[in-house]
Amino acid sequence: MDLKVDDDDQIIQIPLIDFTKGHQDLEEGSDGWKNLCDQVRQACEEYGCFQVVYSKISVELCEEMFKSSKELFDLPDETKMKNTGSKPYNGYIGKIDVVPLYESLGIEDVLNLEAVQAFVQLMWPDGNSVFCEIVNSMTKKMYELNLTILKLLMESYGVEKYYSSHVDNSDIIFRAMKYKAPNSNDSEIGLQPHVDKSCLSILCQDSVQGLEVLSREGNWFRVAPLPGAFTVFIGDALKAWSNGRLHGVKHRVMMNGDKERYSFGLFSSPKEGLMIEVPDELVDKEHPLLFRSFNYTDFLHYYYSHIDDGNELEVYAGVV
Numbered sequence: 001m002d003l004k005v006d007d008d009d010q011i012i013q014i015p016l017i018d019f020t021k022g023h024q025d026l027e028e029g030s031d032g033w034k035n036l037c038d039q040v041r042q043a044c045e046e047y048g049c050f051q052v053v054y055s056k057i058s059v060e061l062c063e064e065m066f067k068s069s070k071e072l073f074d075l076p077d078e079t080k081m082k083n084t085g086s087k088p089y090n091g092y093i094g095k096i097d098v099v100p101l102y103e104s105l106g107i108e109d110v111l112n113l114e115a116v117q118a119f120v121q122l123m124w125p126d127g128n129s130v131f132c133e134i135v136n137s138m139t140k141k142m143y144e145l146n147l148t149i150l151k152l153l154m155e156s157y158g159v160e161k162y163y164s165s166h167v168d169n170s171d172i173i174f175r176a177m178k179y180k181a182p183n184s185n186d187s188e189i190g191l192q193p194h195v196d197k198s199c200l201s202i203l204c205q206d207s208v209q210g211l212e213v214l215s216r217e218g219n220w221f222r223v224a225p226l227p228g229a230f231t232v233f234i235g236d237a238l239k240a241w242s243n244g245r246l247h248g249v250k251h252r253v254m255m256n257g258d259k260e261r262y263s264f265g266l267f268s269s270p271k272e273g274l275m276i277e278v279p280d281e282l283v284d285k286e287h288p289l290l291f292r293s294f295n296y297t298d299f300l301h302y303y304y305s306h307i308d309d310g311n312e313l314e315v316y317a318g319v320v
């Protein structure tokens with residue numbers, strides 16, 4: 001990884017890609033679009049992540065989402081625990097020994113208005129139409145961004161013929177996260193090191209520093225929060241599908257000081273039971289097959305019972 005380290009040698013500037021220069025850049029086939037294909041592919045191959053400026057999501061909407069998140073996490077624990085989720089880690093998570101500062105709530109199938117309404121009904125039996133509207137508006141736009149990134153990547157590999165089936169076979173979950181302030185100058189773990197298991201994760205963090213990524217050389221670097229920017233991570237599902245061309249970067253959250261931190265993310269993952277199979281177009285002499293075909297749900301079960309050091313994909317599906 002070609003590190004661009006700031007003066008403070010703990011901070012890394014991951015690639016920052018601007019999707020806002022003009023709508024013509026987002027017009028498929030235009031020169032701007034082709035340029036974005038190259039930038040996104042390069043960032044995802046080298047770093048496994050990048051920050052994106054996307055003007056279709058305003059800074060005001062992000063701020064409203066953080067305000068709503070705070071309102072959500074301020075609810076009593078008994079209420080939050082009603083958010084169970086149909087799969088492990090999809091519902092409420094809190095008060096876990098290994099990550100005592102971390103709390104999160106998930107909304108499965110978030111693009112479906114009824115799913116959001118059901119979540120709101122569970123959290124606020126008297127209603128909260130503002131929360132519902134903000135989540136709807138935010139997730140629709142984050143999903144658009146997710147689709148654009150997926151299309152850019154597929155086009156850059158010349159495998160856009162798989163785009164529609166990828167989209168049709170994806171589950172979308174929204175997750176709001178809160179990290180308590182440790183009230184200490186020493187760093188404390190907020191979220192354990194992991195590689196996302198999704199295809200793509202799009203995160204928005206508030207102004208409180210905490211996210212860190214692991215370089216290929218094995219050093220942790222802080223990612224400075226940029227107002228109005230989203231952080232995109234390649235997950236293991238897309239890494240495997242791309243025959244390892246896309247990098248799944250290990251990341252974690254470390255907290256210090258007296259400020260709590262909020263973040264939220266939209267995660268796209270293969271649907272239950274889907275087989276992940278590297279397309280023939282991505283296998284050649286220079287890129288021998290790295291991963292066998294595997295059932296994504298089986299891989300998740302393996303992961304939940306072997307949460308280890310971030311190399312679960314290689315161990316589970318790597319071709320030796």
Ligand SMILES: O=C(O)CCC(=O)C(=O)O
Nearest residue numbers: 177196203205211253263
């Ligand atoms: O809160 C963050 O910034 C990171 C969250 C994260 O990595 C995740 O939910 O997978």
Ligand SMILES: [Fe+2]
Nearest residue numbers: 194195196251
């Ligand atoms: Fe993550």
